[in-house]
Amino acid sequence: MLARQFDALLAAADSDDGIDFDGLHVAHESDGGYTFATPEHEATGLSESELHAHADGSPYVTNWYFWEREVQRHESPRRAFLRHAEAADDHGVHERYDALADGMVTEWGQLRIEATLADAAGDATPADGSRRYDVRHVDDADHPVEELERYDDPLEARELSKHDDDGMYRPLKTGTNMPTGWAFHDLDWRDAVETVETLYPATVANWYREREGRLDIDHWTDTTDRQTGIYGIVSELPREAVEWVAEAACDDSQCVKRREWQYDEGDDLAADGGTGAFPCREPCSLVIAAARRWTKLEEEEPREYTFHLTPSEKDQIEGVIDAVADGRVDEIREADVYEDANRYRTRYLRAKLFDDHGNLGSVPTDPEEGHDHDDHDDHDDHDDHDDHDDHDDHDDHDDHDDE
Amino acid sequence: MSQALVIVAHGSHLNPGSSAPTYDHADTIRAAGAFDEVRTGFWKEEPSLREVLRTCEADEVYVVPMFISEGYFTEQVIPRELRLDDWDVADWDSDGLSADVATYTAEDTGQTVHYCGPVGTHESMTDVLVRRAESVTNDPDVGEGFGFAVVGHGTERNENSAKAIEYHADRVRDMDRFDEVQALYMDEEPEVDDVTDYFTAEDVVVVPLFISDGFHTQEDIPEDMGLTDDYRTGYDVPAAVDGHRIWYAGAVGTESLMADVVLERAADAGADVSAAIESVRETTRVAPGADD
Ligand code: SF4
Numbered sequence: 001m002l003a004r005q006f007d008a009l010l011a012a013a014d015s016d017d018g019i020d021f022d023g024l025h026v027a028h029e030s031d032g033g034y035t036f037a038t039p040e041h042e043a044t045g046l047s048e049s050e051l052h053a054h055a056d057g058s059p060y061v062t063n064w065y066f067w068e069r070e071v072q073r074h075e076s077p078r079r080a081f082l083r084h085a086e087a088a089d090d091h092g093v094h095e096r097y098d099a100l101a102d103g104m105v106t107e108w109g110q111l112r113i114e115a116t117l118a119d120a121a122g123d124a125t126p127a128d129g130s131r132r133y134d135v136r137h138v139d140d141a142d143h144p145v146e147e148l149e150r151y152d153d154p155l156e157a158r159e160l161s162k163h164d165d166d167g168m169y170r171p172l173k174t175g176t177n178m179p180t181g182w183a184f185h186d187l188d189w190r191d192a193v194e195t196v197e198t199l200y201p202a203t204v205a206n207w208y209r210e211r212e213g214r215l216d217i218d219h220w221t222d223t224t225d226r227q228t229g230i231y232g233i234v235s236e237l238p239r240e241a242v243e244w245v246a247e248a249a250c251d252d253s254q255c256v257k258r259r260e261w262q263y264d265e266g267d268d269l270a271a272d273g274g275t276g277a278f279p280c281r282e283p284c285s286l287v288i289a290a291a292r293r294w295t296k297l298e299e300e301e302p303r304e305y306t307f308h309l310t311p312s313e314k315d316q317i318e319g320v321i322d323a324v325a326d327g328r329v330d331e332i333r334e335a336d337v338y339e340d341a342n343r344y345r346t347r348y349l350r351a352k353l354f355d356d357h358g359n360l361g362s363v364p365t366d367p368e369e370g371h372d373h374d375d376h377d378d379h380d381d382h383d384d385h386d387d388h389d390d391h392d393d394h395d396d397h398d399d400h401d402d403e
Numbered sequence: 404m405s406q407a408l409v410i411v412a413h414g415s416h417l418n419p420g421s422s423a424p425t426y427d428h429a430d431t432i433r434a435a436g437a438f439d440e441v442r443t444g445f446w447k448e449e450p451s452l453r454e455v456l457r458t459c460e461a462d463e464v465y466v467v468p469m470f471i472s473e474g475y476f477t478e479q480v481i482p483r484e485l486r487l488d489d490w491d492v493a494d495w496d497s498d499g500l501s502a503d504v505a506t507y508t509a510e511d512t513g514q515t516v517h518y519c520g521p522v523g524t525h526e527s528m529t530d531v532l533v534r535r536a537e538s539v540t541n542d543p544d545v546g547e548g549f550g551f552a553v554v555g556h557g558t559e560r561n562e563n564s565a566k567a568i569e570y571h572a573d574r575v576r577d578m579d580r581f582d583e584v585q586a587l588y589m590d591e592e593p594e595v596d597d598v599t600d601y602f603t604a605e606d607v608v609v610v611p612l613f614i615s616d617g618f619h620t621q622e623d624i625p626e627d628m629g630l631t632d633d634y635r636t637g638y639d640v641p642a643a644v645d646g647h648r649i650w651y652a653g654a655v656g657t658e659s660l661m662a663d664v665v666l667e668r669a670a671d672a673g674a675d676v677s678a679a680i681e682s683v684r685e686t687t688r689v690a691p692g693a694d695d
Binding site: 171197 | 416417418447479511
């Protein structure tokens with residue numbers, strides 16, 4: 001216990017309410033003596049120096065000081081999150097201090113947050129109950145911190161999480177492609193929450209609201225009905241397609257948030273919402289932008305095409321789609337010709353089944369208009385260009401005008 | 404009562420650099436220490452405009468849009484997404500250039516939100532355009548012998564966007580610092596393609612009034628002006644075009660003095676930031692001959 005901690009304890013004991021926190025009870029009684037009580041022990045009628053003797057070395061005191069004099073912020077998401085990181089509502093102070101000595105781990109999406117107690121820095125500076133935190137990728141749990149790239153400024157989390165391990169831009173901060181190989185180590189409580197909130201913005205706030213029973217969910221219909229500009233059409237996406245949107249984008253394999261939004265209040269989607277630690281309260285901008293594309297694509301009527309495929313070719317096409325959808329293409333070894341999405345296998349299939357215009361089985365995509373596949377390609381490119389968010393928003397009178 | 408600054412910007416799902424200027428200016432302001440919290444929120448990134456307010460602990464929040472002009476974003480998207488339910492564009496009482504601030508209670512968080520006009524139409528933005536010219540020429544006294552062009556979209560999609568360009572071009576002209584000043588547009592006359600037709604000065608600084616570098620400022624404009632045939636190969640600064648030297652500055656929004664405009668917006672809305680404004684002006688200055 002530090003001198004200032006005892007001073008704070010005295011001041012709080014002298015105040016009207018005294019202290020009643022996490023099992024610690026301290027009061028200045030009307031008879032002039034102090035009471036110092038913990039679940040294990042109670043002493044009354046203490047002088048100031050006797051109170052000091054009881055308080056010194058008591059984890060209850062440093063624990064009180066940490067929460068009530070440092071973190072404070074009652075009824076706030078940050079405090080609740082930090083309490084959660086040491087399961088403070090479930091465990092008494094002794095038990096927690098023992099566990100913190102070994103490190104208490106919370107998984108938060110792909111993050112691993114470990115809370116510990118700050119060490120005493122020699123006899124002159126006894127352990128003061130302040131907590132230290134380590135934040136890193138769950139997959140790096142077993143790495144000694146020296147092997148990881150170390151950071152200490154939470155703002156650096158913006159840059160480091162911008163790209164995945166393959167160097168690709170991550171448009172969704174809660175995508176399951178958080179890069180590995182780094183650690184924010186030995187953070188204080190402020191920087192710990194700040195780091196988590198930088199890597200996964202607003203997740204602490206929304207988790208807290210959910211705990212408090214006041215998560216403000218905006219379902220698919222709420223969210224799409226309020227869209228304007230180029231996103232106004234998204235509300236026209238058929239309900240069954242919204243299932244596919246949720247399955248495509250919000251699955252645990254793609255996003256660490258737990259999807260709590262449904263099609264509408266009382267009209268749940270069948271797609272699995274996932275098991276994430278924190279909720280998703282409305283379709284995100286990435287999903288809305290993708291859904292705009294799907295809305296346009298779903299405006300097309302199906303047509304009947306006739307192709308002749310061997311059973312293995314049909315299987316292979318399915319296998320290629322699976323491999324792309326599951327992001328496995330890069331893992332397929334060059335010579336593994338048993339994999340449907342193997343590059344040689346796929347090139348062979350293309351050589352066999354595509355004509356010079358890139359049409360599968362020589363069947364034109366648009367037989368009536370006599371468009372060959374090249375035209376179709378051009379058309380697609382044009383659309384893609386239009387649909388680039390930064391460009392197309394502009395083309396469609398949404399975004400860039402005033403940016 | 405604690406006060407927070409929230410800078411809101413467009414962001415991008417495709418371009419990782421889109422958020423960079425917003426982050427940079429937020430960092431500058433954070434370092435100046437005028438606000439208890441400085442946060443950023445985006446239309447296309449996270450925290451979203453929808454959820455940025457709940458990332459602030461402060462009860463009082465100054466929201467400054469990193470947008471060039473008043474229009475669809477500042478008038479519809481941002482207030483709606485921030486849940487400023489009582490928002491009425493008439494509260495800004497603006498002629499398209501003069502939006503300053505309107506104050507509301509955010510419906511979901513209960514915070515008091517001072518919703519400011521966009522950075523692009525603030526008068527101090529003129530200083531940033533000039534500062535950009537200083538930066539790109541690496542000359543804090545640039546002006547004499549130089550032409551100056553401000554580039555924007557035309558009126559086609561947003562009348563106010565052209566108003567902002569004209570406004571700043573007029574203000575730069577009134578400084579009497581550059582030999583010639585011209586507003587140029589991407590999709591109407593006078594067109595940026597013909598930049599050299601509009602200047603007699605051999606040296607011309609061209610500054611696009613855009614928030615971040617992207618498709619328009621890095622691909623379209625350099626190619627349109629003939630700085631390069633293919634943006635991917637880059638271009639020289641200055642680049643020789645038709646007997647002129649074009650000093651193409653890229654998006655003005657990346658200039659560090661932009662942080663000052665953000666602060667000015669908050670100050671106009673009542674935030675106590677005068678000390679920070681001084682410090683930001685000082686720290687973002689172009690040192691004579693500095694090589695950055
Ligand atoms: S809408 Fe889906 S993909 Fe987007 S953040 Fe929520 S759960 Fe993740």
